Amino acid sequence: MTGNEKTAGLLMCACMLMSSLTLTGCERSEPARWTPSELVTELPDPALQDELNKLVTENSGTASTPQLVTQPNPTFKQQLHLKHGQAVYRKRCVQCHGENGDGNGEAADHLYPRPRDYTRGIFKFTSTPYGARPRREDLIRVVHTGVTGTSMPRFNRLPEKDIKAVVDYVMVLSQRGELQFQLAMEADAAEELDPEYVPEFIEDVVNRWQQAGSSLTQPLTPQPELTAQRAALGREAFLSKGCSKCHGDDGRGHTKDNIGSDSWGYPTRAADLTSGMLRGGQQPIDVYRRIMNGINGTPMPGFKAAFASEPDTIWNLVAFVLQTSNRRRYQEEIPAGLMKPYDTLANTARAQKANAGSEGGAAPEG
Numbered sequence: 001m002t003g004n005e006k007t008a009g010l011l012m013c014a015c016m017l018m019s020s021l022t023l024t025g026c027e028r029s030e031p032a033r034w035t036p037s038e039l040v041t042e043l044p045d046p047a048l049q050d051e052l053n054k055l056v057t058e059n060s061g062t063a064s065t066p067q068l069v070t071q072p073n074p075t076f077k078q079q080l081h082l083k084h085g086q087a088v089y090r091k092r093c094v095q096c097h098g099e100n101g102d103g104n105g106e107a108a109d110h111l112y113p114r115p116r117d118y119t120r121g122i123f124k125f126t127s128t129p130y131g132a133r134p135r136r137e138d139l140i141r142v143v144h145t146g147v148t149g150t151s152m153p154r155f156n157r158l159p160e161k162d163i164k165a166v167v168d169y170v171m172v173l174s175q176r177g178e179l180q181f182q183l184a185m186e187a188d189a190a191e192e193l194d195p196e197y198v199p200e201f202i203e204d205v206v207n208r209w210q211q212a213g214s215s216l217t218q219p220l221t222p223q224p225e226l227t228a229q230r231a232a233l234g235r236e237a238f239l240s241k242g243c244s245k246c247h248g249d250d251g252r253g254h255t256k257d258n259i260g261s262d263s264w265g266y267p268t269r270a271a272d273l274t275s276g277m278l279r280g281g282q283q284p285i286d287v288y289r290r291i292m293n294g295i296n297g298t299p300m301p302g303f304k305a306a307f308a309s310e311p312d313t314i315w316n317l318v319a320f321v322l323q324t325s326n327r328r329r330y331q332e333e334i335p336a337g338l339m340k341p342y343d344t345l346a347n348t349a350r351a352q353k354a355n356a357g358s359e360g361g362a363a364p365e366g
């Protein structure tokens with residue numbers, strides 16, 4: 001063995017060791033491969049499966065020629081850009097989000113919340129109305145900042161070029177997944193894919209993503225100063241407008257009702273607003289958008305319609321949420337709170353009485 005070969009061998013060992021330790025060490029040598037989702041492989045008719053896979057490939061390419069449904073016939077430059085995004089993805093994202101972007105990476109089973117499954121086109125922290133797709137800027141932002149309080153890292157030191165490319169590749173996986181999902185539902189229900197309707201499914205995917213691009217939601221009123229007085233008004237609204245039903249009177253989310261499931265079929269809880277780690281961002285506008293638009297794929301509803309006639313209440317709630325969120329940071333104690341909402345004074349008195357009798361346990365039903 002020459003010295004060079006030895007060094008190469010050692011490097012390879014170190015590399016394998018590193019990648020087995022961190023899952024990210026070296027780029028994997030085997031080429032990327034996408035596989036059909038379970039919804040497809042469970043279709044009883046293999047010919048229908050083939051037809052469906054062919055349609056998906058025609059519109060999203062293959063893992064070696066990835067393509068956006070919204071960008072048919074990509075130029076060579078666009079193709080290179082997406083391949084670059086794929087390389088970044090396979091180095092930094094795949095261990096959590098999985099090769100198909102279905103959120104089933106090797107690490108996924110150990111994480112709560114689970115890594116996002118992109119294949120439904122549903123994203124949580126968007127600046128678009130409830131139910132809409134995200135804007136590209138929303139995804140760029142989330143990759144920059146990460147999701148505080150979850151395992152989603154921030155990638156703020158990646159070059160801008162890499163971030164844009166990886167986000168566009170996430171959009172490829174998302175649009176591919178969405179089209180596949182729609183077609184699989186149709187194939188399952190109708191036991192065929194009528195060529196007359198197929199173009200509509202493709203158009204739907206394209207339209208949803210294109211609409212999102214121009215659906216930035218702006219606050220109903222400009223942001224006022226977020227004073228303690230506003231926070232106090234916000235607290236009243238929090239208790240009387242249904243927030244505490246899920247988040248608890250104290251914002252910790254320890255209510256009995258507070259267990260639901262998300263659009264991906266996993267259990268989820270209302271955020272602990274006292275944790276000091278707002279996932280959707282710490283800026284007033286971030287919190288505002290969570291309240292106004294709700295959070296896609298979760299039980300958190302949008303309150304735009306509810307506060308249409310009193311838009312300032314949203315800002316009051318923002319003031320309260322931020323005050324609540326920052327409380328631990330300033331080491332203020334979180335007062336012990338009842339687990340159940342009590343909206344009337346009578347209820348409060350009853351609950352307190354019951355609590356006194358049960359050493360501070362949860363308030364009774366009712």
Ligand code: HEC
Binds near residue numbers: 112113147
């Ligand atoms: C260690 C695991 C991990 C790695 C690595 C990781 N993510 Fe995530 N990611 C997560 C988790 C967990 C969530 C879900 C957070 C939640 O539901 O609040 C998430 C969410 C997301 C979201 C969705 C945000 C939204 O608004 O719904 C995007 C987009 C995303 N990740 C992109 C990426 C990209 C791009 C990379 C690589 C550059 C990456 N992630 C690497 C764990 C990871």
Ligand code: HEC
Binds near residue numbers: 290
């Ligand atoms: C039906 C139950 C429900 C109701 C009612 C509800 N929420 Fe939520 N809320 C949730 C859930 C669930 C989440 C967490 C979503 C996630 O990140 O997975 C959440 C998240 C949030 C967040 C984001 C926290 C973060 O980490 O960024 C804020 C802010 C919030 N809620 C405020 C409110 C306010 C204010 C109200 C009342 C106007 C309200 N919620 C009503 C269930 C609810």
